[in-house]
Amino acid sequence: MTTSKTVLLLKNKTEGNDRYDVLFKEKGYNPKFIPLIKHTHLPQELLHLIADESYLKNLRYIVVTSQRTVECINEQILPQLTDKQKQLLFDKVVYTVGPTTASYLERSGFKNIKGGHEAGNGDILSDIIVSDLSSNNKDNMHEILLLVGKIRRDIIPKKLNDNGFSIKEVIVYETDTLKDNCENFQATLEDNCWVVVFSPQGIDDILEYIKQNNILTNHKIQIAAIGPTTEKFLNQNGIYEMIVSPKPDAHSLLNEIERHSKHET
Incomplete structure (x- = not known):
């Protein structure tokens, strides 16, 4: 199969230099x-x-699992803090999922970031936190601040609570599905292109369109999923042929697409 060089990324473009945009170009x-x-x-x-x-x-400890949280901190929190408050905040240990969010936190001013590259999902991050903090009984007594979106999975708080940690969840953003997702997808779709799915949210109409119109075959598109959670969601909705990025970052996705494309030729 001759593969187009077009890659449709079903996500909001990150402000500044989006790593997916930079690396793929x-x-x-x-x-x-x-x-x-x-x-x-x-x-x-x-x-x-x-x-x-x-x-x-x-x-002492903050858990951040989304770039949206960092955007809220940068745009709504930091401008209202004193220099002393900013310094106190930046000195906290921050656990995060994925290298992209870790890099974003570092650029914001946080100094002690854990997880990142080693934590591809919330389950792995929870294990890292439990391992780190359980080694010191005093750490186990400190409340962990978990910054989340209004719609979130309960993997991290459940695992931490099960291991005796005290959690305070604070909602810092909410998300709403846009109304014209399927129309935008149809207008952008090209034959032989890649379609990258980052999250189950907002994709229902697109999946129905793909299945009802046999888009995978008729347009010869190829699907890439970011992580096992998205892969499982696609499987549950009748999409089985895809590649899965081993880590939720631009390098891993690009390498997997390149590897697959070479194998196809």
Whole structure:
């Protein structure tokens, strides 16, 4: 099969230098972003917590699982903090999923970031946190601040609670599905292109369109999934032929597409 160099990325393009955009263009691909959801920041509860200097001083561990959380911190939280509060916040240990979010946190000013490359999903990150903090009984007694979206999975809080850790969940953003996702997908679709699915959210109409119109065969598109959760969702919805990026980052996805393309030829 002759594969197009167009890659449809079903995600919002990250502000600044989106790593998927940069890396795929460097390799001669034509990345096109199709946003499926919109994000709204909800900073009030977190601002209220951080404004309490006693709480901020005693806080030791923060868990961040999404770039949306970092965007909320950068755009809504940091501009309202004093220099002293910023320094106290940046000194916290931050556990995060994936290298992209870890890099984003580092650029924001956080200094002690764990997980990242080693934590491809929330389950792995939970194991890292349990391993790190269980080695010191004093650490086990500190409350962990978990910054989440309104729609989230409960893997991390469940595993941490099961291991005796105290969790405080604070919602810092919410997401809503855009209404014209399928129309945008149809307008952007090309024969022989790659379609990269990052999340189950906002993709239902697109999947129905793909199945009802036999798009995989008629347009010879190829599907790539970011991680096992998205792969499982696609399988449950009748999509089985795909590649799966071993890690949720641009390098891993690009390498898997390149490897598959070479095998096909």
